[in-house]
Each structure stands twice: as structure tokens, then as C-alpha cells.
Amino acid sequence: MAPRSFFQFVREQYSGMPPVVKTDLAGKTVVVVGANVGIGFEAARHFASMNPGRLIIACRNQERGEAALSELKSSTGFSRIELWLVDFTDFASVKGFADKFDREGGRLDILVENAGIIPGGYDTTKDGWLTILQTNCIAPSLLALRLLPHMWKTAEKYSTTPRLVLVASDVHYWSSLHKNPVVAKSPDILKLMSSFEYYSSTSHTDQYQDSKLLNVLFARDLQSRLLQSNVTVNSVTPAFCVSQLRRSVSGIMACASSVMERLLAYTAEEGSRQLVYGAIGGTEEEMRGGFVNFSKVVEPSDFVISKEGDAMEEKIWNELMDLLPLVGSSKESLKQYLRL
Template identity: 45%
Template structure:
């Protein structure tokens, strides 16, 4: 907790910048808050296409207008996406295949913070589907387009998954760990008691960290599959994410005393998308014996990393421990099996781009 408070009161590094001309950027969950501010930053770097994916058409249109007003960038596209519906996720991926081509940056920033159990149209607990399953499904479906971008640019595409430092306070319960299908139990109505739901958001952010690390571990080499997944902690920011939570004096004090403006959180997301690339041009002319890491070494360092405060940081002891390592692989395998049932393309993508 002291580390959290220290970070919130620390000076935030300036936003990382890069020339995004000719590149395609997708930000999921971009109509407000951190996602909107990150989209503003990306727009200011001149991508060929900036696609913001939002559930609400009205809020999405407002975001497009705000991005243009603040940056002058006139090419932001609004695509509708609802992560609580696998049909919507599949439709988004289908449209991207038809209309978009290579994908350089995919930022999975959407999420929910549930006050109580709620089931989706697909029968999953809402937070489990939105924060984990759909956040895993869309990148898998778009992985071929990210590989295409990586090979086309000669530089890995980036997948950014918004996690959180609350994963330090989370672990999976013994009953989940002992279950033959831990994720199915985790998302079941029977398991999701009011007490369990109090920590549901924390646990979902733990799943984000585990999935990012597992994906990085299973991806083929950077030369074969030039995609770098990164989990990012945007910090504690003013957010509409907590709009459905009951009022709480402690939270009110925390928000007014510690919370950042979303733009500061967006800097962390942009670092996860572009970090350690900004030095690349300056290093190309340097000797490989200069003592600085090469761009390739930087990319390897970022692959599967957890980033916070503009740098890579170690994940929780639980994630690194025996239980975490074991559950990371078990949840990965179960997630892939679930998603194969959602979309048959997943099996072929896994076979082509990932190690078993």
C-alpha cells in the first residue's frame, strides 16, 4: 500500500512520442477517461488510421469530435464493440479483416467494475467475460493482422492490455485452484457470492497479468511472430469505471487525495504501446558495443512485461510463485479451449502463431 501511495504522489514521465504515419491503431474502450486521453495522444502522432472501439455510439461520436477538436486529427473512426457479447467481438474482427489490413497497435482498455453478479447474453459473469475472455478473444482473432504489421514494418506490433497494480492484492482462491475447470468456476453464479464479488475487479486484473504473460510465453519467436504483448498499470485515476459502485467515504478521500487525471494514466498506456521505441532511431548509428540494449533486446524485454510509471516492473509474488506459475498455464489452456468454442478461427490461429 505504501508503494501505491508513493507512486500516486510521484512525478509522471512525459508521454512517449513516435511517428505513427502509415500505421493503424485501435483503442478499445476509448470514449472516456484513460482510453480517450490515450487516443488523443495517438491522434497527435499522425497515424494513418485511428479506430476507437466503443459500446455506445453517442459517446463514441462525442469522443471522435473531442479528439479532432484537441488535435486537429480528422481521421478517427468509430467502430462499435461490446465486449459483453462474443457476437459483437467476432463481428468487429470480421469487419477488421474486410476493411483494415495490418494492425500496428491494439490497446485493450475496456473493462467493468461490477457491484454484483450479472450474467451476459453468453451466460458468463459479466466481469469475467468483459475483462478476461473477450479481452483475450479479440487480440487472438486480430493476431494475423498484427503479425502482418510486424513483418511489414520490420518491428513488432504491440498489444497492450490494461491491467492494474491491484493485481498485487489478488490471488485465486483454493477452490478455484483445485477445480478441474478453474475459469468456469470463477465465472459461475454459484461461486460469485457477494463476498467474492467485492474482489472481482482485482481478480480480473490478475487474470489480465496472467494472460499477458502466458500469451508472451506461447507466442513463437519475434522473427516468426513479431508481436509484443504488454500489461500496463495506468495508475489510480479519476474514472467512470466506479460509477456503479456504492458511495464510500474511503474511496471519496482516495479519489480526491490520490487519483490522477486520466491523461496521466494514458501516458502509461502509450508507453506500453511505444516505450523503448523512441530511442531506436538514435541508436541505429551506434555501435552494438556501445553498452546500450539494441531495439531487438528492448522488444524482448517488453514482451510479456508489466509496465508502470514509465518502466517495466516486477509482477506480484503470487504470480511469480509456484501457485501463480501453475495457474497461469492452467487458465491459459482453459481460456483457449473456451475461445475455440466461441470462434473456430481460434484453433487455426493458435496452431499457426503459437507454441502448444
């Protein structure tokens, strides 16, 4: 497809967001990560209206999470909502969340991974990774792999098809990560992207676009490796909406973002409809590995579907496999579910 233009972006922002899809979620367990504010909160509100067996909102902050929990219960009248804590900047927290699910989670029908940040400067986690990279890409991927057995067992026990939704963005079309010859030659792309030298050669916009490209690649790669098509994996773009995602942005970029929001942005509720669509919309056949935009599966960037994109997927997959022990998993434990 032709490179995505700014005109296309503006046209879509004024085209109107499709209505939210609905279904009966009786008996099913829904987990929404990053659900205390913005599109994650609004997606959780939509799910609460569909009568799930359990709705787990996963947040990094206890106080903000409790405020969101209270607001969700009071605004929807739905009581089966639980607050669990997970911090994507800490692999130990990801492991703790997954361990808790092993003990208390039971079935898992829908997992929406929405947490994400925009960088405000070079910053690394306690695990040694660039914060935006660990938060937006590495930790969500590892949590998905750690929880995959629960989704697989849910499919077998309840004759259903669980869904994993990664919140990406249409900005992945503008990522130039693959055009960097250093990246193309590196066997350790994630490690390279976390280095100060590489960070210094890119802009904050580049880093965000690149992180969303990695989300799209991971969704496609994971789907292609499943030994059975009993779990559906996709990535979605919520479009450009009002969000606290840009709360760390300052200076000229903050001013520009404010103007853009006033002129073009959808509301958080409107953006959340795409998270819901990824979780319950479309058919399983079309949604597998798909990229969702405005309630339909569309072709991702040319790079994503190229041989070069496949090669990058493979490299990143191998890096993620090496990190699995940090969240309490291993390649061996995934062999019965995935082509490794």
C-alpha cells in the same frame, strides 16, 4: 519481491507521473478499445498527436462513441480517426469487430485493450459468464487472439514489431485468488469464478483484483507462446486515477472512492501515459511479457512468476481455447503463430 503495501501505493500516487512518450506513427494503424471516456480517450488523444495512418477508437455505444470521435477530431485537428463498435459483454459483437477487421482493417501495429468495469452485483452476460470476468478478461483475451494474425502479418510485411497492450492494474499484487483451495484444484477456473456460489464468497474488491491478475497472466502467457518474437505483448497499470470506471459503485464504497480520488488520484490524462508507454515505450526485449508501472517494466506479484502462476496460466489458456469458436477462431487457425 515483498508484498506490495498500502504505503508504497500512496507514495507512488504522490511521486508524479512520468511525461508521455512520443514517436512518429506515420502509416501505422492504432486501435484503442474503450476509448470514449477516461484513460482510453486520453490515450487516443495522445496517439492522434503522433500522426498515425489510422486511429480506430472502439466503443460499445454508438452515441457516446460519436461524441468522443467528434471531440478527438476537434481537439487534435487529426482527421484519420474511425469509430468502430464492440461490446465485450457479447461474444457475437467481438466476432463482428474481428470480422470487420478481416475485411477492412489491413495492418495492425498497436492494439490497446482498455475496456473494463467494476462489479455492482452478481450479473451475467447473454453468453452466461460473470459480466466483470467476460468484460475485463475473457473477451479482451479472445479479441487479442482473433486479431493476432493481423499483427503477425503486419510484422512480416512492414518489418516492424506490433504491440498488444492489456490494461491491468497494480491491484493484482493484492489478489488472493490463488490462495483459494477450490480455485487451485479446479480445472475450469473461469467457469468457477462465474458461478454465483463463488461470487457470493468474494467481495467486489476481490473480483476486480482477480480480474486484473488474469490480465497480467494472459499477457505473459501469450508472449511465451509466440513462435517468433515479432509481436510484443505487455500489461500496464495506469495507477489510481480519476475514472468513470467506478461509476457503477454505490453506497459506502462510492463515498470512499470519492474521497480517495480527491486525495490521491492522478488525472485520466496522466494515467493514459502508461497505456501509451506500453504501446511505444521501452525496448522490445524488456517489454515482452512485461508489466509496466510508472514508465518502466517492474516485477509483477510473486504468484505471477511462480510455478503455481504458470499452472494457472495453463488452465486458463485451455479454457480460452475452448471458447475461440465463439469469436470465429480456432486452435487450428493459430497453430502457425503460437505454441499451443
